[in-house]
Amino acid sequence: MYAKAAKIIKSAERCVAFTGAGISVESGIPPFRGENGLWNKYDPMTFDIQYFYQNTLRSWEVIREIFYEVFGRVQPNTAHYALAEMEARNLVHAVITQNVDNLHAEAGSMVIHEFHGSLKKLVCLKCRSTYKVSQIDLKTLPPACLRCGGILKPDVIFFGEDIPEPARTHSFNETSRADCFILIGTTGTVAPANMIPGAAKSNGASIIEINPFPSEYTQSVTDVFLQDKACVAMEKLIEEMDR
Numbered sequence: 161m162y163a164k165a166a167k168i169i170k171s172a173e174r175c176v177a178f179t180g181a182g183i184s185v186e187s188g189i190p191p192f193r194g195e196n197g198l199w200n201k202y203d204p205m206t207f208d209i210q211y212f213y214q215n216t217l218r219s220w221e222v223i224r225e226i227f228y229e230v231f232g233r234v235q236p237n238t239a240h241y242a243l244a245e246m247e248a249r250n251l252v253h254a255v256i257t258q259n260v261d262n263l264h265a266e267a268g269s270m271v272i273h274e275f276h277g278s279l280k281k282l283v284c285l286k287c288r289s290t291y292k293v294s295q296i297d298l299k300t301l302p303p304a305c306l307r308c309g310g311i312l313k314p315d316v317i318f319f320g321e322d323i324p325e326p327a328r329t330h331s332f333n334e335t336s337r338a339d340c341f342i343l344i345g346t347t348g349t350v351a352p353a354n355m356i357p358g359a360a361k362s363n364g365a366s367i368i369e370i371n372p373f374p375s376e377y378t379q380s381v382t383d384v385f386l387q388d389k390a391c392v393a394m395e396k397l398i399e400e401m402d403r
C-alpha cells in the first residue's frame with residue numbers, strides 16, 4: 161500500500177494534505193474523540209460560542225487548561241516535519257488543517273490554511289484588536305483587551321461560528337485544484353471541514369488516508385488506507401518515495 165501511495169503522490173500535479181487532531185497526538189496533544197479524547201473529559205459545550213458569551217470565565221478556565229497550559233510545551237513531531245519536507249520537495253503544495261496548535265508552521269510548512277483558526281492569536285470581542293498570545297497575561301481570566309478593555313477570545317472557531325476567511329476560500333480552492341489528497345488523523349465528524357475530502361474526491365483527486373483506525377472517510381472516499389499512526393506512516397511514505 162505504501163508503494164501505491166508513493167506512486168500516486170509522485171505522479172500527482174498538485175497534492176494537498178488535510179490534517180486533524182490525530183497528527184498532533186504523538187506530540188502529546190490528545191485528540192478530541194476516541195481513546196483519551198478531550199470530549200471524554202470535557203463538555204464540548206464549553207466550545208460553543210453562546211456558552212462562551214454567557215459563561216466567559218468558565219469557558220476560559222477550560223480553554224487555558226486544555227490548550228494554553230500545554231501550548232508552547234509541545235513540539236512538532238516526525239509527521240509534521242515530513243509534511244514540511246514533502247512541501248520543500250514540491251510533493252505537497254498546501255496543508256489544510258483543522259488543528260489550532262500551530263505545529264505545522266513550527267515544523268516549517270509554508271502554505272497552511274487554518275480552517276479552524278489558531279490559538280496563537282487572541283481577538284477582542286469589542287474592538288476586534290488582535291494580539292499574539294505571548295503579549296497577554298493569561299493568569300487573569302478572562303483576558304482583557306489592552307486598548308478598550310473588552311474581552312479577548314482565542315482566534316479559533318467555536319461551535320456555532322463561521323469558518324474564517326481567507327482560510328475557507330483558500331481551502332475550497334485547493335480542493336478544486338488538487339489531484340491528490342492525503343488525509344492524516346481525522347474522524348471526519350465535523351462540518352463543514354468534513355466536506356473537503358469528499359469535494360476533492362468528486363473533483364477527481366486520489367485520496368490517501370493515514371489513521372490507525374477507520375474514519376468516516378475510509379469506506380466512502382479513501383482510495384489507499386495506510387492504517388498506521390502518523391509518524392510511522394509518514395516515515396514509511398518518505399522511504400518509499402526515496403526508493
Ligand code: APR
Pocket residue numbers: 179180181182183185186191192193194197258259276344345346347348349350370371372373374375388389390391
Ligand atoms: N496518528 C494518526 N491519527 C491518529 C493518531 C495518530 N497517532 N491517534 C489518533 N488518531 C486519529 C483517530 O483515530 C481519529 O480518527 O485521529 C483522529 C482524531 O479525531 P478527532 O479527535 O475527532 O479530531 P478531528 O477529526 O481533527 O476533529 C475535527 O472536531 O472538535 C472539533 O474543532 C475540533 O478540529 C476539531 C474537529
